[in-house]
Amino acid sequence: MQGLEEQLTPEEIVEAQDIVRLRERPRGLRFFGLLNAGLLITALGIVAFKTPNHFALGGTSGLSIILSTLFPSLPVGAFMWFVNGILVTLGLVFLDRRTIGWTIYASFALSAFVTVLEILIPLARPMTGDTLLELVFAVSLPAAGSAIVFNIGASTGGTDILAMILRQRSSLEIGKALMVVDALIVCTAAAIYGPRTGLYCVLGLVAKAFVVDGVIEGVNTRKVCTVVCEHPQAVLEFLVHELHRTATIRDERGGFSGKPETVLVTVLTRREAARLRLFLGTLDKDAFVTMVNSSEILGRGFRGI
Numbered sequence: 001m002q003g004l005e006e007q008l009t010p011e012e013i014v015e016a017q018d019i020v021r022l023r024e025r026p027r028g029l030r031f032f033g034l035l036n037a038g039l040l041i042t043a044l045g046i047v048a049f050k051t052p053n054h055f056a057l058g059g060t061s062g063l064s065i066i067l068s069t070l071f072p073s074l075p076v077g078a079f080m081w082f083v084n085g086i087l088v089t090l091g092l093v094f095l096d097r098r099t100i101g102w103t104i105y106a107s108f109a110l111s112a113f114v115t116v117l118e119i120l121i122p123l124a125r126p127m128t129g130d131t132l133l134e135l136v137f138a139v140s141l142p143a144a145g146s147a148i149v150f151n152i153g154a155s156t157g158g159t160d161i162l163a164m165i166l167r168q169r170s171s172l173e174i175g176k177a178l179m180v181v182d183a184l185i186v187c188t189a190a191a192i193y194g195p196r197t198g199l200y201c202v203l204g205l206v207a208k209a210f211v212v213d214g215v216i217e218g219v220n221t222r223k224v225c226t227v228v229c230e231h232p233q234a235v236l237e238f239l240v241h242e243l244h245r246t247a248t249i250r251d252e253r254g255g256f257s258g259k260p261e262t263v264l265v266t267v268l269t270r271r272e273a274a275r276l277r278l279f280l281g282t283l284d285k286d287a288f289v290t291m292v293n294s295s296e297i298l299g300r301g302f303r304g305i
Contacts, residue, residue, distance in 0.1 A: 046142065061080065
């Protein structure tokens with residue numbers, strides 16, 4: 001059987017190469033926009049929910065909340081500038097500048113967003129009397145913002161710089177080291193604000209890790225589609241020309257019929273998978289299709305390795 005890839009015309013091959021180059025082209029504006037959107041969402045969670053409730057859930061924001069309580073003449077944003085400034089200085093001393101380029105920007109941009117939001121929405125006390133509700137937003141907003149930033153390969157700065165230094169300068173397990181730092185901040189919050197706030201901080205610290213992972217998986221979910229049908233060439237043309245995707249082509253044999261079959265395997269977004277399903281419904285109602293969710297798709301056209 002002649003492979004489908006051998007039936008492509010020279011013009012179709014050139015078009016496919018153009019699609020590959022388009023997908024691999026750096027998207028600086030999109031990257032910058034998503035980075036700032038994630039940082040802004042994180043800053044909103046800090047200003048609107050963490051600070052008024054004294055939810056010191058670790059990191060530079062948690063430390064800044066405690067320092068602002070000990071030295072009430074300065075707001076949280078001012079201490080974030082101070083703490084991030086120290087961490088950035090350490091990063092410039094111990095790390096290569098190209099390594100922490102976007103991390104430096106994220107550290108100061110987050111501090112700037114917090115400062116601006118403190119001016120725009122000054123809150124002397126929590127917005128509601130429901131502490132648990134506020135904790136949900138104090139965890140979910142920064143977690144969602146961090147997930148957006150992590151998903152594009154950047155970071156929110158702050159203690160990430162400390163993690164980079166520890167990774168290069170010691171054999172200490174970074175995850176455990178940062179968890180110890182966060183735990184110390186939470187314990188300090190409990191000592192200053194009382195056991196009630198301290199327990200909420202512990203609950204928020206535990207929930208934060210699960211929410212970040214959940215959001216990242218939700219953002220990255222793709223459909224791994226396997227298609228067996230009577231008209232594989234038409235399906236391939238739809239993938240290439242309409243969805244600007246490609247597929248892996250396999251020559252298989254039916255287990256019951258023994259007939260040779262051409263199997264297409266492709267990875268699509270949810271929307272693209274829905275379009276493929278509609279197309280197959282009009283092309284071949286007897287087509288056999290499996291669609292499996294995956295949140296770890298690495299390679300050309302998707303996330304970098």
